[in-house]
Amino acid sequence: MTFETPYRAGILTISDRGSSGERKDESGEAARAMLEEAGFPVARMDIVPDELERIRAVLRKWVDQDGLALIVTSGGTGLSPRDVTPQATRDILDYEIPGMAEAMRAASLAKTPHAMLSRAVAGVRGTSLILNLPGSPKAVRENLATVLPALRHGLDKLSGDPSDCAS
Numbered sequence: 001m002t003f004e005t006p007y008r009a010g011i012l013t014i015s016d017r018g019s020s021g022e023r024k025d026e027s028g029e030a031a032r033a034m035l036e037e038a039g040f041p042v043a044r045m046d047i048v049p050d051e052l053e054r055i056r057a058v059l060r061k062w063v064d065q066d067g068l069a070l071i072v073t074s075g076g077t078g079l080s081p082r083d084v085t086p087q088a089t090r091d092i093l094d095y096e097i098p099g100m101a102e103a104m105r106a107a108s109l110a111k112t113p114h115a116m117l118s119r120a121v122a123g124v125r126g127t128s129l130i131l132n133l134p135g136s137p138k139a140v141r142e143n144l145a146t147v148l149p150a151l152r153h154g155l156d157k158l159s160g161d162p163s164d165c166a167s
Contacts, residue, residue, distance in 0.1 A: 007069035007155045009035050010044035010062045012055070014076035014085050015135065019049040027074040030137040034144050040070055040151070050076050055088035063092075063128040069155050071128060072144070075135030077120040085132050086119040093123035093130065097154075100131060100147050107146040108139065122147075127158045 011031045017023040025047055032042045044062055048054040055073075062068045076085030090096070100122035108115030120132035120143075131147065133140045153165070 006039060006041050007152070007159075008043040008067070009040040009070040009072065010046075010066070010068045011035070011042060012045075012058055012062075012071060012073045013047040013135075014050055014055055014073055015047060016049045016082065018047045018075075026137040027133070027135055027140045030140045031072050031074060031133065031144060034141060034148070035070075035072070038148055038151070043068060050082040050084055052084050052088045052091070055085060056092050059089065059092050059125070059130060063125045063130075067128075069128055069158070070151065071130045072133055073131070074133045074140050077118050077132050077134055079117055079119075083119070086121045089121050089123065089130055089132055092125055093121075094125050096121055096123040097129070098122070100150070104133075104143040104146050108134075108142060111142065124158060127160075129154055129158060 011028045013025045013028040018025050028045055035042055044066060046058055048058055059071060062071055073085055076083045101120050104120060105115050105118050122131045133143045
């Protein structure tokens with residue numbers, strides 16, 4: 001059973017400089033191109049500063065009010081003191097999906113040892129899947145490419161698809 005309805009997506013870029021207009025959001029655009037090519041229409045895009053409550057508020061609104069099935073964030077997953085995206089995401093999740101974050105880190109680790117510094121999380125709120133991606137356009141493309149093959153199946157399951165997972 002495959003659901004025919006397209007899953008609407010949102011892309012939230014977390015960047016102090018991007019939100020103030022000092023830097024163009026190339027990572028959000030990279031995510032948009034990949035998601036739309038894969039059949040996930042992007043219904044919302046925004047840029048917020050690295051502030052816990054601002055990130056939480058957008059994620060809650062996009063899930064609870066706008067009903068987006070998929071939200072990807074870009075930025076704020078590293079070790080700098082202002083990198084708070086994982087904390088903000090965890091605060092609003094019902095549960096985590098560690099395998100998705102682990103898969104992204106493992107794929108990235110094959111390209112750079114800095115991947116082990118990522119604190120990105122993936123999880124579910126309601127029937128929405130939320131994924132944290134790194135902030136660079138290249139890393140967004142690489143990480144999204146890692147999880148794209150599993151997204152539709154995961155979203156089908158979150159939407160209530162009762163079919164067996166085995167092929």
